[in-house]
Amino acid sequence: MQNSNSVTVKYLIVGQGLVGTWMSYHLDKAGIPYKIINDPNIQSATSVASGVINPVTGRRIVQTWMIDTILPYAVAQYKDIATTLNIDIIRTAPIILIHPSDQMKESFEYRLNHENIYLFKQDSTKWEPYFKTPFDTGAIDDCYWMDLNTMTQYWKEYLQQNNHFINDRFNFNDLQLNDSGVEWKNIQAETIIFCDGLNSMHNPYFNALPFAPNKGQALIVKIPGLPNEHVYKNNVSIVPWADELFWVGSNYEWTFSDNKPTEDFKAKMIESLNQLLTLPYEIVDHIVGIRPANTQRRPFVGTHPSYPQLAICNGMGTKGCSLAPYFTKQLLEHLEYGKGIEPEADVKRFASILKEINKN
Ligand SMILES: Cc1cc2nc3c(=O)[nH]c(=O)nc-3n(C[C@H](O)[C@H](O)[C@H](O)COP(=O)(O)OP(=O)(O)OC[C@H]3O[C@@H](n4cnc5c(N)ncnc54)[C@H](O)[C@@H]3O)c2cc1C
Structure with missing residues (x-):
């Protein structure tokens, strides 16, 4: 009625x-x-999402599901909404892979030479002012970052x-x-x-x-001097967030009792950043979200x-x-x-x- x-x-x-x-x-x-x-x-x-589209995934660096169809469509749509709202929210952001081990470097080089569309070589010296690169670097093209x-x-x-x-x-x-x-x-x-x-x-x-909800945490970190046109990936991802701020994370928790930040995660990120960065940094926030994932x-x-x-x-x-x-x-x-x-x-x-x- x-x-x-x-x-x-x-x-x-x-x-x-x-x-x-x-x-x-x-x-x-x-x-x-x-x-x-x-x-x-x-x-x-x-x-709390970092807002990255990465066309490859996993340790074996294989293409993600339906990416050939989904990626061009998504990019066109984000550009469209950006124009409609007159905002700057999408940019290309190649992922710089700072290999964390010889094994990951080998995995990258194998994929570079087999059925590869998205990977390309990088000159490590370019990244030495910012990162320790003992296992060399690589890169993934066709990646995008969105200001969600x-x-x-x-x-x-x-x-x-x-x-x-x-x-x-x-x-x-x-x-x-x-x-x-x-x-x-x-x-x-x-x-x-x-x-x-x-x-x-x-x-x-x-x-x-x-x-199958999945909890993920991230730190928001100020890293003055780090170029913000790229995403950086080692054991952690470092993603542009705003001005000198970067999103640093994440983890994948399948069992959890609340949606609160944990000291354990923060300590792991600090350890990873200390091993990776040559620049000073300052933690300004610790954020948490639960991904609506499924089995x-x-x-x-x-x-x-x-x-x-x-x-x-x-x-x-x-x-x-x-x-x-x-x-x-x-x-x-x-x-x-x-x-x-x-x-x-x-x-x-x-x-x-x-x-x-x-x-x-
Ligand atoms: C740490 C982290 C990092 C991530 N990074 C990435 C990434 O880089 N790239 C990527 O592709 N994905 C990423 N994701 C995943 C991505 O965030 C999710 O896939 C996506 O945001 C899910 O969107 P959604 O709209 O389904 O859910 P949500 O974003 O959770 O939106 C649900 C909305 O519904 C509203 N709502 C719920 N219940 C009610 C109600 N009863 N009444 C009224 N409103 C209600 C909520 O307020 C909310 O606004 C990340 C996730 C996390 C947690």
């Missing part, structure tokens, strides 16, 4: 981290009516100015499903799209998905098999920067035009467990 204050939109989005930002951006560009709810008091992974906090903040202001943004906490007790879609407080929508990161673990419709390392994208008015875009894990622009667009085209979703990402692969939950 609609009351006189009710608002009707086509889509209601929950969460304005990376995923909610991209979901709303695509809807906005398509001119489709939407609202987006976000509670800034709920910690977001996006706000500036992007989400400016996009939030745009959403507020255009009356799309609701500063509130979404609670399932306020959600009703009906024949025409959903109703939340005074808002009617055809579809609700959950882009609420870790919070989807508590979503009664989607909590059977195999989430399959593939996103959760699509609609609920029993409730088509419930959609989800989640499970971006360690790769939200590259995956979010692409999969939010796929979800939009699926909802609007019935286009297919990449099978490895489609939430329908969990149809049996999602249906079982509904029966109970």
Whole structure:
């Protein structure tokens, strides 16, 4: 039953981290009516992410999943939003690999000579004023760095100015499903799209998905004199953050009891920085986030098999920067035009467990 204050939109989005930002951006560009709810008091992974897209991964330095398709799309989209908002948020940032051991150097050189697109040689002497380089250096091309906090903040202001943004906490007790879609407080929508990161673990419709949250910490460190056009990688990553500030991290904690910074992590980073840097540095902050990761390392994208008015875009894990622009667009085209979703990402692969939950 609609009351006189009710608002009707086509889509209601929950969460304005990376995923909610991209979901709303695509809807906005398509001119489709939407609202987006976000509670800034709920910690977001996006706000502590280093914002790097690296096309290769792991100790074996192999290409990441779907990178040939996803990377050019993501870069074009970040440039597009930067132009729309008139902000400077994306830059190329080759990763300088300061090999931490002979083994890592050999691994790099093997890949350099086998099926390599992204790796190239580096002259170590160029980096000697800043780092100790006993095992030489290499580099990865086609890497990008995004200023995610500036992007989400400016996009939030745009959403507020255009009356799309609701500063509130979404609670399932306020959600009703009906024949025409959903109703939340005074808002009617055809579809609700959950882009609420870790919070989807508590979503009664989607909590059977195999989430595997992963805690990551980083230090924000002032390193005067270190060039900030590159990302540096050794046992730690050193990523430009703002002016003379660098993001230093991270770790991957699969078991943890809280989302607080730990002294143990800080001590490890200090040890690594002391071994690596020849420049003085000063720690200015210690930040923590929980990645909405999952056991399959593939996103959760699509609609609920029993409730088509419930959609989800989640499970971006360690790769939200590259995956979010692409999969939010796929979800939009699926909802609007019935286009297919990449099978490895489609939430329908969990149809049996999602249906079982509904029966109970
Ligand atoms: C230390 C660290 C470093 C990382 N570095 C990188 C990197 O370099 N490159 C990369 O690609 N990825 C990186 N990641 C991963 C990346 O941060 C995530 O993949 C991505 O941010 C996930 O975005 P999201 O929108 O799904 O979730 P989130 O960013 O967590 O956003 C969820 C949003 O939903 C809101 N919300 C939740 N519940 C509710 C509710 N009930 N009501 C209202 N609002 C709600 C929250 O406030 C939040 O704004 C890193 C992560 C960590 C922790």
